[in-house]
Amino acid sequence: MNIIFVVFLVGGILAAAWYGNVGVITTAAVDSAGAAVTKLAGFVGVMTLWLGVAKIAERSGLLFSLSKLFQPLMGLLFPSVPKNHPAMGAMLMNMTANMLGLGNAATPFGLKAMGELQKLNPRKDTASTAMCTFLAINTASITLVPATIISFRAASGSANPAEIAGPALLASLVAALVAVALDYYFRRKDNNLWR
Amino acid sequence: MFALLSSAAQWAVPVFLLVVVVHGWYKGVRVYEAFVEGAREGFWLAVKILPYIVGIYVAIGVFRDSGALAAVTAPLKPLLQAMGVPAEILPLMVVRPLSGPPSLGLTLEIFDRYGPDSFIGRLASVLYGSTETTIYVLAVYFASVGIKKARYSLAVGLLADLAGYAAAIFLCLWIFA
Numbered sequence: 001m002n003i004i005f006v007v008f009l010v011g012g013i014l015a016a017a018w019y020g021n022v023g024v025i026t027t028a029a030v031d032s033a034g035a036a037v038t039k040l041a042g043f044v045g046v047m048t049l050w051l052g053v054a055k056i057a058e059r060s061g062l063l064f065s066l067s068k069l070f071q072p073l074m075g076l077l078f079p080s081v082p083k084n085h086p087a088m089g090a091m092l093m094n095m096t097a098n099m100l101g102l103g104n105a106a107t108p109f110g111l112k113a114m115g116e117l118q119k120l121n122p123r124k125d126t127a128s129t130a131m132c133t134f135l136a137i138n139t140a141s142i143t144l145v146p147a148t149i150i151s152f153r154a155a156s157g158s159a160n161p162a163e164i165a166g167p168a169l170l171a172s173l174v175a176a177l178v179a180v181a182l183d184y185y186f187r188r189k190d191n192n193l194w195r
Numbered sequence: 196m197f198a199l200l201s202s203a204a205q206w207a208v209p210v211f212l213l214v215v216v217v218h219g220w221y222k223g224v225r226v227y228e229a230f231v232e233g234a235r236e237g238f239w240l241a242v243k244i245l246p247y248i249v250g251i252y253v254a255i256g257v258f259r260d261s262g263a264l265a266a267v268t269a270p271l272k273p274l275l276q277a278m279g280v281p282a283e284i285l286p287l288m289v290v291r292p293l294s295g296p297p298s299l300g301l302t303l304e305i306f307d308r309y310g311p312d313s314f315i316g317r318l319a320s321v322l323y324g325s326t327e328t329t330i331y332v333l334a335v336y337f338a339s340v341g342i343k344k345a346r347y348s349l350a351v352g353l354l355a356d357l358a359g360y361a362a363a364i365f366l367c368l369w370i371f372a
Contacts, residue, residue, distance in 0.1 A: 005250060016261035027260070028253075031256060051236050054233055127344060132345075153316075157311065
């Protein structure tokens, strides 16, 4: 992340200087900072709501039952996370929300899952293998219903807004399979290296 | 098909809320107290990640508005055009892993200029609908628990995105072209 931050800022400033409009940087930086706060302000309500709901599901044992249902698959993907650990439930809620195209609902569960995974992590400043697998699945999630884009297509006057759902599902499936395969490959390579 | 999908999406949140609340109440959970307790965690989580989000937004904003983004994407143009893919899709492909709102903005701009049912409009829809904001998610998720070394996560996420892009382009050329 450090490298990305430096490359983007330095690259951007140098490019602006090259094109002779350094003034753009000031506006871009200030506007983006404001936009970030606005964006998060919108998120505060949603995160508060969903973590509240998640707590109910946690207390009632619903999260627990859900994670039990998918135990075989989750156990296969996350061999380092103990069965019935709260991280399993949070990860499942996150993946379910992602599949339904509910990105905003997925984030709080995802962050909760990261917190739980961090408790199991022996090196607190380094991503655990479970975290890497979780994020591989999370960033290449299978999209059952691309709800956002369908509604925007409809609003833009498309004759058939949902026609993209099929190809989007297939493309996301390809990305998800590649992510899981790559994660498996890197995990084995990395673990051998660290031993 | 559209009716089915849109009603499925409509039902997702209400059904989820209903199941959680009724199940909790049935199991004898103090539903409202549990909600407030969890909600408090949600609020502080949001406050905790604010600085990271500001950092990401500023870096992306500076990189895009300075013209650096356009300069970086320029060399890829001939390759895409040879494959029959309009080069105007490039900014979306680059921005998509970085941030959600700007990539939605780029998609809507394509809809406005070429129409949602044009080839590039459909391609943009599939790209947007099938991929995630990989870099943004990695940065926020790792930052929320103080992870500084992401190991191979970024490589896996971006390579999977590339595979998704290739699949989206192939499928669109096959179905819509």
